[in-house]
Amino acid sequence: MAQGQKGKLNYRCPRCLMREVDMDMLYDREADEYYCLRCSFTGDEQEVLRLNAQFREKYRDRMRRITEF
Amino acid sequence: MSNFYITIIHRPEMVPEYIQREAEQGQKEDLARNSVLQESLDIFRTQQQIAHDNNLRTTIQMTYASLFNQEAISVAKEHHEKYGDEIGSTFLGLQCQEFRDRFKSRELAIWLFSMDDKRRIVDEVFRKFQEVFGFYPTSTGSYYMDAELINYIKEKYPMIKVAIATCWEEGPKAYWNANNSWYTLMDGGPWNPWIPSRCNIHCPASDENDDIGIVAIPHLSRDLLAVFDGPGSYYGTHPQNILRGMVYEDREIPYFKNIVDQYRSMAKYNHGYAYNMMFVGPGWMSKNGRWEADYDFLIKSYQDGMAYYGRLKQEDKAIDVTMSQFADIYRQDRPYTRPECTLWKDILYGSKRQQFWYADPWMRFCLDMNQGGAMIDLRPYAAKLVRPCGVGTKYVQDASYPFLVQSLYRAGYFTHYAGEGAVKSCKIGYKGEEIDLCVCRTIASFSENGDTRIVTLDPVTIEFSQFSLQVQSIIRITEGTGEVEIIRRIVDTDDPTADITIDEYITACYGTTEYPEDLTGTQLTLRGAGRSESIDYAYQCREATVENIRLAEALVPQANTRLSMRTNIKDAAGYFREGFAFSPMYTIGIRKTVTGKGELRTWLKIEKAS
Numbered sequence: 202m203a204q205g206q207k208g209k210l211n212y213r214c215p216r217c218l219m220r221e222v223d224m225d226m227l228y229d230r231e232a233d234e235y236y237c238l239r240c241s242f243t244g245d246e247q248e249v250l251r252l253n254a255q256f257r258e259k260y261r262d263r264m265r266r267i268t269e270f
Numbered sequence: 271m272s273n274f275y276i277t278i279i280h281r282p283e284m285v286p287e288y289i290q291r292e293a294e295q296g297q298k299e300d301l302a303r304n305s306v307l308q309e310s311l312d313i314f315r316t317q318q319q320i321a322h323d324n325n326l327r328t329t330i331q332m333t334y335a336s337l338f339n340q341e342a343i344s345v346a347k348e349h350h351e352k353y354g355d356e357i358g359s360t361f362l363g364l365q366c367q368e369f370r371d372r373f374k375s376r377e378l379a380i381w382l383f384s385m386d387d388k389r390r391i392v393d394e395v396f397r398k399f400q401e402v403f404g405f406y407p408t409s410t411g412s413y414y415m416d417a418e419l420i421n422y423i424k425e426k427y428p429m430i431k432v433a434i435a436t437c438w439e440e441g442p443k444a445y446w447n448a449n450n451s452w453y454t455l456m457d458g459g460p461w462n463p464w465i466p467s468r469c470n471i472h473c474p475a476s477d478e479n480d481d482i483g484i485v486a487i488p489h490l491s492r493d494l495l496a497v498f499d500g501p502g503s504y505y506g507t508h509p510q511n512i513l514r515g516m517v518y519e520d521r522e523i524p525y526f527k528n529i530v531d532q533y534r535s536m537a538k539y540n541h542g543y544a545y546n547m548m549f550v551g552p553g554w555m556s557k558n559g560r561w562e563a564d565y566d567f568l569i570k571s572y573q574d575g576m577a578y579y580g581r582l583k584q585e586d587k588a589i590d591v592t593m594s595q596f597a598d599i600y601r602q603d604r605p606y607t608r609p610e611c612t613l614w615k616d617i618l619y620g621s622k623r624q625q626f627w628y629a630d631p632w633m634r635f636c637l638d639m640n641q642g643g644a645m646i647d648l649r650p651y652a653a654k655l656v657r658p659c660g661v662g663t664k665y666v667q668d669a670s671y672p673f674l675v676q677s678l679y680r681a682g683y684f685t686h687y688a689g690e691g692a693v694k695s696c697k698i699g700y701k702g703e704e705i706d707l708c709v710c711r712t713i714a715s716f717s718e719n720g721d722t723r724i725v726t727l728d729p730v731t732i733e734f735s736q737f738s739l740q741v742q743s744i745i746r747i748t749e750g751t752g753e754v755e756i757i758r759r760i761v762d763t764d765d766p767t768a769d770i771t772i773d774e775y776i777t778a779c780y781g782t783t784e785y786p787e788d789l790t791g792t793q794l795t796l797r798g799a800g801r802s803e804s805i806d807y808a809y810q811c812r813e814a815t816v817e818n819i820r821l822a823e824a825l826v827p828q829a830n831t832r833l834s835m836r837t838n839i840k841d842a843a844g845y846f847r848e849g850f851a852f853s854p855m856y857t858i859g860i861r862k863t864v865t866g867k868g869e870l871r872t873w874l875k876i877e878k879a880s
Binding site for chain 2: 210211212213217218221222223224239253256257259260261262263264265266267268270
């Protein structure tokens with residue numbers, strides 16, 4: 202199998218991110234997938250982006266400008 | 271008129287960790303790699319330009335490595351002359367070839383060196399600074415500056431008046447967040463500037479004798495709710511931290527402005543004063559991108575943040591000051607006993623949750639309105655614990671200030687079937703039914719009456735099987751007393767003949783991390799009008815009750831703290847409850863029975879034990 206290398210934008214593992222662990226992933230060019238050394242996640246870029254979008258959903262006010270305090 | 275002060279700090283960090291790591295991929299370490307040095311300097315220049323474009327002055331904290339770089343030195347001198355930026359010194363960014371040659375160490379954290387090394391490094395950093403600039407700095411900092419380090423600095427370099435001294439709540443959560451690799455274990459300090467104690471940097475000084483001689487500012491202004499239960503490096507006035515937390519959509523980050531505005535609102539809790547700081551190292555704006563964000567987005571987030579500060583300044587809603595200017599201003603109107611307080615509201619998760627944060631020389635605590643005003647964090651500052659950190663000390667990396675209550679590290683209200691978690695709350699009882707106010711969400715308002723800060727919670731409804739009643743909680747803290755007065759008042763009831771028990775309690779422990787500490791030696795005592803009871807904690811599940819209670823007390827030698835509760839009535843009972851190894855907490859409480867309506871008023875006091 203190919204040597205893992207840093208991928209585009211240093212994607213963190215989205216599964217580890219769900220538990221608030223920042224874990225940079227490695228990228229396997231042959232398989233065109235990212236993989237995590239900690240939790241065994243594997244996935245292509247689309248899967249990473251999909252899960253990252255899911256991660257953001259917990260921030261329901263992420264796009265709300267709040268001015269009254 | 272309120273004053274909102276902002277300090278913007280930049281550092282020419284010649285070998286930023288993230289950029290260096292990128293450059294090292296597949297290569298050996300090279301601290302003098304030109305591409306890294308140049309990229310770092312470019313980013314530093316860019317940061318400075320963004321600030322100046324928005325008419326904001328900065329504090330340039332020169333790293334040791336940058337003192338050997340003519341370009342960095344020239345920029346600092348030029349911007350000091352042209353824009354009035356302050357040239358200070360930082361103990362971040364120590365690592366460079368000169369440091370490695372002189373100190374033979376790869377350590378990067380000043381607070382983790384041995385005390386001998388700390389002295390040597392301070393002397394060398396300030397010597398070099400003076401050689402380069404012809405004067406000594408008046409501001410310094412790091413992620414953490416222990417009291418022993420600052421005491422030494424003040425002894426040798428008394429001109430130092432301000433330091434970045436902690437990262438708020440960067441403890442076990444930050445360690446976990448970094449895959450257990452980031453050793454900033456420093457929970458327990460204030461979230462806004464303070465004058466530290468000579469004994470422990472986390473504690474606000476009690477008086478002039480206890481004053482360490484500097485004003486401390488925290489590294490970043492953080493979201494007080496999100497960071498209590500999440501990584502500090504996701505939620506604060508650091509745009510790239512927010513990118514790391516992914517709190518954005520379509521490259522827009524309204525959350526940054528929301529944090530700034532909530533900090534601005536702190537003026538109403540603190541006599542018209544509010545504060546904010548931004549401190550982004552160049553490593554966060556790597557040209558390779560970081561945290562799933564490309565370089566353009568990294569830069570845009572910084573520009574947007576700085577533009578907001580600039581706009582506030584333009585509208586006379588913010589005052590930009592350097593660190594040393596801020597220290598002078600802060601000291602002009604800061605009696606030692608004045609607390610810092612904030613009724614923080616959720617600006618992230620879409621709830622209406624509020625938490626009230628309070629810090630003074632006696633204690634720091636947090637009340638959670640989602641749990642009926644329960645106290646979910648309590649740090650005994652009055653103990654002024656001397657806890658040196660670094661190599662050669664007992665605690666080495668653990669620079670946190672101990673807690674007596676930390677509900678997230680010790681379960682809080684919800685536990686499984688066995689035992690109980692650390693929290694201070696109240697139970698309302700009727701004929702075998704018992705409801706903890708922790709299950710009653712509410713909201714609070716803040717007011718002041720002379721020297722007393724008052725948090726008034728909206729009444730909550732307690733539903734027993736046969737009837738309902740309404741309970742209101744009021745928390746009052748009178749400046750300079752070291753006591754928290756807690757009033758639990760039944761303001762309405764469906765059954766005015768019912769005998770209701772009001773049971774105010776605190777379940778506490780001692781610790782700095784998620785893991786339990788040995789409580790052997792803690793002494794639980796009840797002092798009543800007629801008799802007293804006392805035990806030494808030994809995990810034996812013992813309990814006692816004393817009628818006509820005067821004082822219920824826990825003496826915690828591990829934290830050199832005396833934690834006590836008293837009441838102003840004669841017919842209340844006091845009790846204690848010892849824990850066991852699977853649930854190693856202790857509880858002290860005071861309860862009283864009222865018919866129909868009535869109230870229980872208790873005072874929680876924190877004192878130094880010895």
